[in-house]
Amino acid sequence: MQLRIENVSHDYGPLPVLSDINFTIGEGEIVCVIGPSGCGKSTLLRMLGGLEKPTRGQILEVGKPPEGSLNPLTYVFQDFALLPWRSVHGNISLVLEGHGLSKTDIDTRIKDVLERTRLSDFESAIPKQLSGGMKQRVAIARALAVDPAVLLMDEPLSALDSQTRELLMADLIGLWERERFAACYITHNLNEAVRLGHRVVVLSRRPGKVREIVEIDMPLEDRDMTDPRIAKLQQDLWDMMREEALDADRELTT
Amino acid sequence: MSVTDIDSASTDSDVRPVPFRGGGFKTIDRKFVGLGVFIVLFAFWEWGSRSGFISSLVLPAPSEALEAFMDLARSGDLQLHLAASLQRLVLGFTCGTLLGLTVGTLIGLNSLARAGISPLVSAIFPIPKIALLPLFIIWFGIGEGSKVATILFGSFFPTVIATYSGIDGVDRTLIRMGQSFGLSRWHIIRKIVLPATLPSILSGMRISASISIILLVAAEMIGAEYGIGAYVLLAGNLMATDQLIAGVVMLSILGLIVNFLISRAEKYLLSWRS
Structure with a gap:
């Protein structure tokens, strides 16, 4: 089963938070979504699993969920929710x-x-x-x-210290190698994005638009932190986001 | 700064340890102190009565109160009084708590119920239920009905408030988790909301249990043949202060037992709290 996001826009009252988002999460693919804080990443994820309705556009399930799936769209929360x-x-x-x-x-x-x-x-x-x-x-x-057909992960490692995060990232990579699950992985951590994502969707600051979709054509288990290609990718993503993050940081909340 | 610098600095005469400023503001569990205070107080009281420092007319000695209690036990009336009181207390408290849980859950989960019932609860809660006792006697009769009803009302309102404010405090991420796994509304209420409300419900029960004991005595002072309240009232009318003290101590012990039971329940049911 694939999950397709079509022309999704969302407003909170008069405040636009997401604007015309389009991308697809394919089978067995991890799509990382990054963006500066307040760009609507978490709102987008809530819509993907049907916990919130987009103002415009739609989220489509394409194909059948796997046999015996009890809950095709399943969340992993930042604060565990146990x-x-x-x-x-x-x-x-x-x-x-x-x-x-x-x-x-x-x-x-x-x-x-x-x-x-x-x-x-x-x-x-x-x-x-x-x-x-x-x-x-x-x-x-x-x-x-x-x-699940697609895991929806909302900054799953953000509540953990950096050493634990590193361990869990290795765990997730191992798990993906065995299970080949599809996932939408929201994070603000660029390192997680380049290590775990088959594709990285970069959102702009509020209202969040898709700024760029970066394909990373490298097997997950080969992505070593010392690999210059990975370092380069992370640097490129940061260059893309720096201005946005700076502006988002200086914005007054309404 | 190199290592030798640090060494030479520590031999300097102008060296002192950092003064300690932390500590305090933390209570340590000290067992037997409470018991000790009781023993000292009773010993002083007994000594005061025997030495004539405390007139027996004003306050009988603990030993006299104990004697009155033994008399009561020997006469067989103790059982009658206790049975009557406990029956009223258990019946009123249980019904009040169950009703309170139901209404509190309704207010906590349903906005119509909240808008409709919670102002009513706020309006009736502060009324001393003893003031309503004459009304209850008219409605439910002078027998058991009015007494049980008084206790029921007294324990109902604190439970309602504890329940719905507990539900308000339930971690929303847990509810969202339940929804995201497609659990039904009933499942979410029963398996997530109510267990998460338990700490608040139990602390509400602590309050409503004490209120119930107070109301029990008040209700038994009007038209009851048996019951600790009736016993205390009779003792008071006869100026039998030793019996009065014995009755009051029984009430205090009853309160302690109820409190102890709730503490045990908290320990057992809420062991998951960190």
């Missing part, structure tokens, strides 16, 4: 309940997804026992448990 009173097992079972699955079905799915994400040892831990990185791993496992 229920603190439920264990890792319980947090994953939460999103499987109410779909008419039997208890054994639910348990097999949980066992399976915990194995795939290498979290089996943490099944009965509760969130307050887990580090930030582990919480986000659990949230990713929860998202994978429903067999």
Whole structure:
């Protein structure tokens, strides 16, 4: 299944936040969206999963979601959004309940997804026992448990310290190599964008327009931080965004 | 600055440790201090009564109150009083809490209910329910009905307010998470909203339980044959201050037990809080 964004514009009252956005998230493809703060990245992501309606334009699902998908468009949130009173097992079972699955079905799915994400040892831990990185791993496992067609990731690593971020990025790359999921990955971190994105959509400051779509034609696992091509790409993106970020920073909020 | 510079500086006479300015503002759990205060107070009271420093007319000695309590236990009336009181308390408090939870949840989740009911709650909450007791007697009879109704009303309003303000405080990202996974509204309420409201509901119960005990005694002072309130009232009318103290101590212990039970429930149900 693909997700196509067609002529999407959005206003908050008189304030335009997004203007004429067009791009497609293909199967097994990670599309990173970057842009200065307040450019409407998160609003765009909320629309992709149907949590908000665009003022104009539409978001289209193209093709069928994978067989057995319980929730084709599934979010991974910046602040994890785990229920603190439920264990890792319980947090994953939460999103499987109410779909008419039997208890054994639910348990097999949980066992399976915990194995795939290498979290089996943490099944009965509760969130307050887990580090930030582990919480986000659990949230990713929860998202994978429903067999999504497209993962919608809202700055998933932004709440983590830089070392944990590095570890999780490697995890995500490994996971993608095994699972080949499609994702829309919102971030303000250019390094994440060049390491994880097959394509990088650069948005301008408010109202957000697509400034450029950069294709990165390099396998994810080869993208080493020391690779000059990666460094060059990151520098190019920064050159593109510097002015916008500077202007956005000096803007008064209304 | 090189390493040798630092070494030579530390041998300087003009060297002092950084003064400590932190600490304080943090309470440490000190066990047995509270118990100690009780023991000292009672010992002083007993000593004062025996030495004639405190006139027994003004305040009977703790030992006299204990004697009155033992008399009550021996006569078999203690059970009758306690059973009557506990029955009213449990019935009124349970019904009031359940109704309060229902109405509070409704106000928390439905904007029409909020607009319609919450001003009413704000208007009735501050009325001392004891003032309504004569009305309740007319409506529900002088027997159990009016007493239970008083307690029910007293515990209803704090629960309503605790519930809906708890729902207001639920982390919206958790609700959005539920929606994003396609959970039904009922699932979101039952599995996300209500568990997240539990801390607020329990602290509301702490307040409503204390209010219930106060109202229990007040209600039992009018037209009750048995009950701790009736016992205290009778003792007061007879100037039997030893019985009065015994009754009051029973109420205090009842309050402590209820509080203890709620603390245990909090510890057990809210162990997930960091």
